[in-house]
Structures are given as structure tokens and as C-alpha cells.
Amino acid sequence: MAQPFPSIPGIRLAAVPAKVKDWQRDDLLLIDIAEGAAVSATFTQNAFCAAPVLVAKEHIQQGGIRALLINAGNANAATGEQGLLDANRCCAGVAEALGVSAQQVLPFSTGVIGEHLPVQNILSAIPSAAAQLRPDGWESAAAAIMTTDTRPKTASRSVTIAGEKISIVGIAKGAGMIQPNMATMLAYVATDARIPQDVLDSLVQEAVAASFNRISVDGDTSTNDACVLIASGATGPEVADTHSDAYAQLKAAIIGVHIELAQAIVKDGEGATKFVTVQVNNAASSEEALSMAFEIGESPLVKTALYASDPNWGRLVMAIGNAGATDLDTSKISVYLDNVQIVDAGGRASSYTEDAGQKVFEQAEFTISVDLQRGNVNEHIWTCDFSHEYVTINAEYRT
Amino acid sequence: MAQPFPSIPGIRLAAVPAKVKDWQRDDLLLIDIAEGAAVSATFTQNAFCAAPVLVAKEHIQQGGIRALLINAGNANAATGEQGLLDANRCCAGVAEALGVSAQQVLPFSTGVIGEHLPVQNILSAIPSAAAQLRPDGWESAAAAIMTTDTRPKTASRSVTIAGEKISIVGIAKGAGMIQPNMATMLAYVATDARIPQDVLDSLVQEAVAASFNRISVDGDTSTNDACVLIASGATGPEVADTHSDAYAQLKAAIIGVHIELAQAIVKDGEGATKFVTVQVNNAASSEEALSMAFEIGESPLVKTALYASDPNWGRLVMAIGNAGATDLDTSKISVYLDNVQIVDAGGRASSYTEDAGQKVFEQAEFTISVDLQRGNVNEHIWTCDFSHEYVTINAEYRT
Structure with a gap:
């Protein structure tokens, strides 16, 4: 029997079907983050970046992020003013369900470009997602964010810091439009380590440079990519000294998760056989x-x-x-x-x-x-x- | 009946089978240029440029070009010192057959990269090519330089300058590895107009910028590309004043031939349906x-x-x-x-x-x-x- 996939204290997830497209599958993922966590992210360099990217970039600058909402099936890109309104309405829906502010929610979308998001379907599904939040949902979460992927992509590592076991888990999606500087690629990596915001900010850049910015499927870069790194801070002492052994160990494990996810995207590259x-x-x-x-x-x-x-x-x-x-x-x-x-x-x-x-x-x-x-x-x-x-x-x- | 393809006073051609590869077809083209003609060219920007490109670049700087030798089936690229020797031996073979110096010959090769040129086969075929030179060989010339092309590419125009009919003809090959700055693409355009060298030099740049540098089949640029423009000077007065109507007319026709050839390459793009x-x-x-x-x-x-x-x-x-x-x-x-x-x-x-x-x-x-x-x-x-x-x-x- 395979080891059960680790969960991350301080983080809960739920994947639900929201009918973002006319299909029968989970297509909406809600990630709930405990108060006090640090959250960092990098986003697509595409100038035509999608509405949720614009909203997420704005919200993350305020700090205090408490939830992520990710839908597959519709990218909410090239959707103009209406797209921004739609992304904000989704954040407001999460805020209401979780009792946080809309600015504390980061929205993400992946799928077809240029069609308006079926916001009503998403808003209707959010309360049921909120009711189902649980710590061990990473594998179904990885499945819910797939588009042309043929398989869900997960990775995990653990390290021991000051006698306490720290876990790192990650999920990603992406199979085409893959190129440096973020492609049609979404990745969410989380750890229960306690990492100060500024250290986490530079760590996500380093991890992406060593992983997702080194892969290519077709040389195209999408409008929606993002890589998010969450440190819930639920376990162990603060890892703030970037010259410490603890940091080196943690960093190696975090980068290892990023690389495993990046390689999984190439291996699942559209039509790839090598x-x-x-x-x-x-x-x-x-x-x-x-x-x-x-x-x-x-x-x-x-x-x-x-x-x-x-x-x-x-x-x-x-x-x-x-x-x-x-x-x-x-x-x-x-x-x-x-x-x-x-x-x-x-x-x-x-x-x-x-x-x-x-x-x-x-x-x-x-x-x-x-x-x-x-x-x-x-x-x-x-x-x-x-x-x-x-x-x-x-x-x-x-x- | 279609019009017979024009010939260019001052230029003779012959295409012969030289067994550059193990095939039954013309694969060697010899172009003989009358004394006093002006010849200009642009070459690939690929840093791994082929031996014949290095030799042709050197020879064209001396001026007085009297012949071009083009083989299909082998690119003589990534062939090191031996490749340079081989290209020079081919020039010497042409020089001997035509009674010119080796420096007056430009060599061109297209085909597989990284294999040595079957020089002996080429040298054996040169005398028979020299014996068959005739002014009306442009269509068979276009066929002899093909590789993955599905059809020969020719274009022609004529203009009247000072009461005399001036012709412009061109041939090209190329279907893949096509990208700006010269791709697996060879093009030879010739006119009987009299154009000073410096005017021709800038004209070939302008013509390539308006044509071959605006096409793409797959974004790859080859090691061997070249575009050569020959003005034999056999007909009409010298066209030296770039502000004259005669020059404007001639330039439009020359660029027209380049564009028609460039578009023919895209239309024959490997597998292209659009x-x-x-x-x-x-x-x-x-x-x-x-x-x-x-x-x-x-x-x-x-x-x-x-x-x-x-x-x-x-x-x-x-x-x-x-x-x-x-x-x-x-x-x-x-x-x-x-x-x-x-x-x-x-x-x-x-x-x-x-x-x-x-x-x-x-x-x-x-x-x-x-x-x-x-x-x-x-x-x-x-x-x-x-x-x-x-x-x-x-x-x-x-x-």
C-alpha cells in the first residue's frame, strides 16, 4: 500500500463540481488557510494576463491571505471589465462562506480563453465546498484543477526541524502552453513550516527559477499561470535565518517538490512520448x-x-x-x-x-x-x- | 499554352544528376554568369553556418563572380575543416571547367547536415554540366535544388526601361527550417538590367527584408541559407540613380519576384494546408x-x-x-x-x-x-x- 498523502496542519481543502463547463467532474477547488500563514506567489508574464491574475496580484500585496479559489474549464481571460467583476464576485462569495474579507481571497482560473465565467454556478458551489473542507484533500484537489492533463500531479517531502516533522506538499496542473515565466500552469505548494513573509517571497522566486521556469512543452506562455507557496506556520520554530541548516534543509525539500511537479508537467506534455x-x-x-x-x-x-x-x-x-x-x-x-x-x-x-x-x-x-x-x-x-x-x-x- | 519562361541574356544554366545522394534526379545546378555582371547576396545568421556559406561569403567580397554551383542532398554543414576543403574543391572544379578562377565561384549546398559532401561525384558531374549550359534552364534549375519541397518555385517579371524589355527571373527552394534571416532556403534572382554593385547590394537587402525575412514555417533557421541577386548588365542603360522612375520600376519588379518566391515557400511549407x-x-x-x-x-x-x-x-x-x-x-x-x-x-x-x-x-x-x-x-x-x-x-x- 502506498503511504497516505500527507496533510498540512493549518490548511484545508475541498474540491466540488460547479459546472464551470458542461461536464460531470470536480472543477472547483477551495483552499482554506489558517490565520497567520504566509503566502507568496509568482504570476504569468503574459501581457494579456487574465482577470483573476490581476485580482490575485492586487490582493496578495495586502497580505493576510486566507483562501484560494481555483476553477478549471474557463480561464476568465480576455474578458475585459466583466472579467474583473466576475473574479471579484467569486472572491466575495468565498469571503462570505468563510467569514473573511474578499481581499483575503486569491482567485485562479484555467481553461478556455475569451468566454465569460459562469459566476452563478461557481457562487452556488462555494457553500458546499466550504462545508466539505478537510485537511487531506490534496489528491482530489490535484484532479479538480486539471484541463488537458491526463493525470493529476502531486508531490510531497518531509524534513525534521528541531525534532518536529515538517511536511511539504504540492499540486500542479499543466500540459500545454508551457514555457518559462509561467505557462498554462497552476501550482500550489504548502508547508506547515513557519517562514517569515520576506523569506518566503524570495524562496518562491528561487523555487520557480529552478523548476517551472526550466520547462517547455510548446514554447507558448498562457494568460493565467501562477505558482503559490504557502507556509501555514502551524509546526515548529520560525525558520528565518537563511544561513541556517534548517533553512537549507527546508529549501531543498521545497525546491524538490517544485521540480517534481515541473517534471510531471513535461512528462504529461500534450502528446509527449519522451x-x-x-x-x-x-x-x-x-x-x-x-x-x-x-x-x-x-x-x-x-x-x-x-x-x-x-x-x-x-x-x-x-x-x-x-x-x-x-x-x-x-x-x-x-x-x-x-x-x-x-x-x-x-x-x-x-x-x-x-x-x-x-x-x-x-x-x-x-x-x-x-x-x-x-x-x-x-x-x-x-x-x-x-x-x-x-x-x-x-x-x-x-x- | 503557358508563356515560355523568360531567359536572361548573360546567364546560362545546367542541371545534372551528380548522385549527391543515392537517388535518380538532377541534384547539381551550375549557373554561368557573363563577365561584368554584378552579384550580391545575403546569407544565414545561424552561427553554425555551413562550409559553403563561409566560402561564398569570402569569394563574394572579392567581386567578379562568374559562376554559382548549387547541390541538393547534402548541406556540407557541421563538417569542420574537411567541409571547407570540400567546398573549395568544388569551386576549383567549376573554375577549371569554365576557365575562371576558383575565387570567382560561389558554392551552395542544401540537404542533410553533418555528412561529408561526396566531392568526387560532384567533380565528375561538373564537366557535363558545363557542356550543357543554356540560357533557358530556369525551370529545371528550380527542380534540381529541391529537398523536401513538393514543387519547384519560380517567378518572373518584366519591365521596359528606355524602350528595352528587361526581364527578372527567380528560383527558390525551401519548405522547412524557414524563419527570418534566411532559413533552409536558397533563392537566386537574376535580371539582365545593368545595376551598379553598390545599388545592387542595398537592393538585395531591401528585397529580402520585404520577402524572405517575413516568412515562417516552423521558426527554425538553417545553417545554409542564401539569397543571391544577379544583374547581368546585358540589356539597357545603367540604372544607377535610385531616385529615377526606371529604378523604382525595376525595384518593384525585383521585389515582386522575391515576394512571389517567399510566398511560394510558405505555401509549400512542410505539411501546410493554409x-x-x-x-x-x-x-x-x-x-x-x-x-x-x-x-x-x-x-x-x-x-x-x-x-x-x-x-x-x-x-x-x-x-x-x-x-x-x-x-x-x-x-x-x-x-x-x-x-x-x-x-x-x-x-x-x-x-x-x-x-x-x-x-x-x-x-x-x-x-x-x-x-x-x-x-x-x-x-x-x-x-x-x-x-x-x-x-x-x-x-x-x-x-
Whole structure:
């Protein structure tokens, strides 16, 4: 039997069906947060950001967040003034049900863009969600926020601080429109540790930089993404000293949850059949390394070669050459597929055989690494392949 | 009967089979240029640029170009020192056959990356090509340089200058790895007009900016692209005054040939079923307008919606929001599908019906236009959709 999924003292959840779309499933998630918790978040960089994102950004600045409301099936994006009114009405509904103020509620939406939210359906479902709040609802919560995902995404860790067991749990959704700076991706990570607001604020940035900002499914960034990190403060002493062992341990576990969720999104990438790490080593800067890794990981020609299990290294060098690295000396470049060297000094490695490359590409998971020999910065991203199924899913979604 | 394709006094061509790959077809094109012609070119921006590109760039700087040699089937890219030797040996072969110097020959290659050129096969075929040179070979020339293209691409125009008929003809190849700044794309445009070198140099830049730098099939840029413009000078007076009517007329015709070839590449885009113009109007700058047009035209989610004939305008606003335009006021944005308004003031236009949008998207050709209302710059690009066939072609190419 699998271990029961941990719950987080200070946090309760409920997933209910609200008929956001004409379907039979839980599509509304309410998360209740005890007073005194710290809540931090990062949001989409898309300029056309959705109404709930605008409202959530405003509310989180006031602090004292007590609840999150997330609906799947409708993004409430590109909905103008009406969209803002709708998001605020949802917050007011939660506020009434929980006895908090509307400013203490963060709204989130994911789904189809450009249609008005069925607010009345959501408002009708909130009281029943409030009545069902319980601490152990994370797995059904992960299912309720899915859209084109094929499976719910959860992760958990625990650490011991001052003799007390601290838990970290997370849920995420996302399978397409995935790119750095938040994609059609929602993630909620919670711990019962006590972390001051300013420490949590920088921790969420670090965790997202190490996880969700390193993944790509199709290079598109959505209007609605958010990653929220909650520290309920219910257990243990305050972890405020960022140089302490306790902080290091907690941070590693929190980042571990973020990475596991980010990787789960790539693995569930629309139509994905491969999970590939792209590593760029010995680059002149982190920016250079990451932009080259993304150039490789997002190239449709590379991604179709991954799908075909075809070690078409010409497409790899094409992508390397397109990454915009200035004064790149291609004669110094090596490329490896796992530990098989495919490119040496900018040309085909003499030891390379098509068979060896093919073997790596046939695996469900592998690493493409590029050595630029022009600095000492290493960076990596995670990507997936581009399949017939991707086209089918995205040609048919919405109909 | 169709008009016979014009020939260009001062230019002769021959396409021959050279067995660059194990296939039965013409795959080597020799173009012979009369003494005194002016030749200009633009090349790929890819840092991993191919050996023939490096050699051609060097040779064209010396001037006095007398021949072009183009092979399909092998890109001679990522081939290191050997690749440079191979490209130079091909130039020497042409020089010997035509009685010119190797520096007067420009080499071009397109095809698979990372394999050495079968130089001996090419050298053996050059004498027979030289013996078959004739002025009316443009259509078979266009066929000889094809790779994944499904059809040869040619265009022609004529203008009358000082009572003399001047012709402009062009051929191009390219169907994938197509993106601004030269893609897996080769284009050769020739005229018998007499144009000074410096005027021709700026004309080729202008023509490429108006044509090949406005197209995208998959956002990838190849290692081998080039666009060459030849003015043989065989007919009419010198056209040197860029303020003259003669120049304006000639320039319009030359750019017309470039645009027709560029559009033919998009229409023959790998797996393409739609030809779509993306127009961004009233932008603050040309850069802003073009980068937004490309963000829309290259988004896999937009391109799969085009394929599905699904006017999924949420994906359009997503792409608009991702284009990196600073301080974008989304409440001012309108979007049109041909003349059907779909977005008004950042939200769904009240007049819009799904039926009307669907009708436009079902057409083989249409225009998506975005009005930003924040400046007076308009720009456009041409793109195609992303189909099952694209995945099939690119998952199977090379095997």
C-alpha cells in the first residue's frame, strides 16, 4: 500500500463540481488557510494576463491571505471589465462562506480563453465546498484543477526541524502552453513550516527559477499561470535565518517538490512520448546557457526528431547555431546524448555510430548535453517531444 | 499554352544528376554568369553556418563572380575543416571547367547536415554540366535544388526601361527550417538590367527584408541559407540613380519576384494546408509589430488551430500577450479575421459570431490582423499551419 498523502496542519481543502463547463467532474477547488500563514506567489508574464491574475496580484500585496479559489474549464481571460467583476464576485462569495474579507481571497482560473465565467454556478458551489473542507484533500484537489492533463500531479517531502516533522506538499496542473515565466500552469505548494513573509517571497522566486521556469512543452506562455507557496506556520520554530541548516534543509525539500511537479508537467506534455533534459555546459553566462537550452528544447525540428527516435544531430547543431550566442566558436563545441559523444570540435565525433545514438534516442528519458568550452556556467531545462498526438490534441481542443 | 519562361541574356544554366545522394534526379545546378555582371547576396545568421556559406561569403567580397554551383542532398554543414576543403574543391572544379578562377565561384549546398559532401561525384558531374549550359534552364534549375519541397518555385517579371524589355527571373527552394534571416532556403534572382554593385547590394537587402525575412514555417533557421541577386548588365542603360522612375520600376519588379518566391515557400511549407498573412497595425515600432506578428505566426497553438480551422481566438490573444510589447494596453486591442472583427477592446467583439470566424478560418488563405492603437507602424508576415503531415515529414526525413 502506498503511504497516505500527507496533510498540512493549518490548511484545508475541498474540491466540488460547479459546472464551470458542461461536464460531470470536480472543477472547483477551495483552499482554506489558517490565520497567520504566509503566502507568496509568482504570476504569468503574459501581457494579456487574465482577470483573476490581476485580482490575485492586487490582493496578495495586502497580505493576510486566507483562501484560494481555483476553477478549471474557463480561464476568465480576455474578458475585459466583466472579467474583473466576475473574479471579484467569486472572491466575495468565498469571503462570505468563510467569514473573511474578499481581499483575503486569491482567485485562479484555467481553461478556455475569451468566454465569460459562469459566476452563478461557481457562487452556488462555494457553500458546499466550504462545508466539505478537510485537511487531506490534496489528491482530489490535484484532479479538480486539471484541463488537458491526463493525470493529476502531486508531490510531497518531509524534513525534521528541531525534532518536529515538517511536511511539504504540492499540486500542479499543466500540459500545454508551457514555457518559462509561467505557462498554462497552476501550482500550489504548502508547508506547515513557519517562514517569515520576506523569506518566503524570495524562496518562491528561487523555487520557480529552478523548476517551472526550466520547462517547455510548446514554447507558448498562457494568460493565467501562477505558482503559490504557502507556509501555514502551524509546526515548529520560525525558520528565518537563511544561513541556517534548517533553512537549507527546508529549501531543498521545497525546491524538490517544485521540480517534481515541473517534471510531471513535461512528462504529461500534450502528446509527449519522451522526457528529455537539455544541458548546456561551460557557457559564458547563465542567460546564454539557458537560451541555448531552450532553443534546442523548443525547436519543432528537434522535437519531431525526438518523437521519431532519430538522432538527427544536424538539427541539434542548427538549434545551437540559432541560439544567438555571440562570436560562438563552433569548432570547440561537443554534443553528447547521455554519455555517447555525437559532436566533437563542431563536427561528427569519430567515435560516434548511428547505432549508439539511436539507442539513446529510443529511451523514454535521456539527456542531450552541449559543451561550449567558453566559460564555466552550466544550465539545464526539461522538454518533451512533438508528436502526432500533440497536433491532434491541439487541433481538437475546444470543440 | 503557358508563356515560355523568360531567359536572361548573360546567364546560362545546367542541371545534372551528380548522385549527391543515392537517388535518380538532377541534384547539381551550375549557373554561368557573363563577365561584368554584378552579384550580391545575403546569407544565414545561424552561427553554425555551413562550409559553403563561409566560402561564398569570402569569394563574394572579392567581386567578379562568374559562376554559382548549387547541390541538393547534402548541406556540407557541421563538417569542420574537411567541409571547407570540400567546398573549395568544388569551386576549383567549376573554375577549371569554365576557365575562371576558383575565387570567382560561389558554392551552395542544401540537404542533410553533418555528412561529408561526396566531392568526387560532384567533380565528375561538373564537366557535363558545363557542356550543357543554356540560357533557358530556369525551370529545371528550380527542380534540381529541391529537398523536401513538393514543387519547384519560380517567378518572373518584366519591365521596359528606355524602350528595352528587361526581364527578372527567380528560383527558390525551401519548405522547412524557414524563419527570418534566411532559413533552409536558397533563392537566386537574376535580371539582365545593368545595376551598379553598390545599388545592387542595398537592393538585395531591401528585397529580402520585404520577402524572405517575413516568412515562417516552423521558426527554425538553417545553417545554409542564401539569397543571391544577379544583374547581368546585358540589356539597357545603367540604372544607377535610385531616385529615377526606371529604378523604382525595376525595384518593384525585383521585389515582386522575391515576394512571389517567399510566398511560394510558405505555401509549400512542410505539411501546410493554409496560407495566412499576419498583419499588426498601429504599433509603436516596426520591431514591435514584426515580433508580435511572428509570435502569432509561429505559436504552435495558433498553428494547430489554423490547421483545425478553429477560430480559437484565445490562442491569438495569448500570442499577442507573449510578444514582449512593453506596457501593452490590452483594452485597446482589436483583432480581425479578414474583415470579421473577433476582438474589440481586448474582449470578444459583440458583433462576433463563431460562424463568421469559422467561415474565414475554413478558407485556404486569409489574414489575421491586430490593431494595437499605440502608434502608426504597420507590418505583416506570412505563415502556414502546423499539421499532422508536418510531424510525419519531419519525423521521417533522413531515414
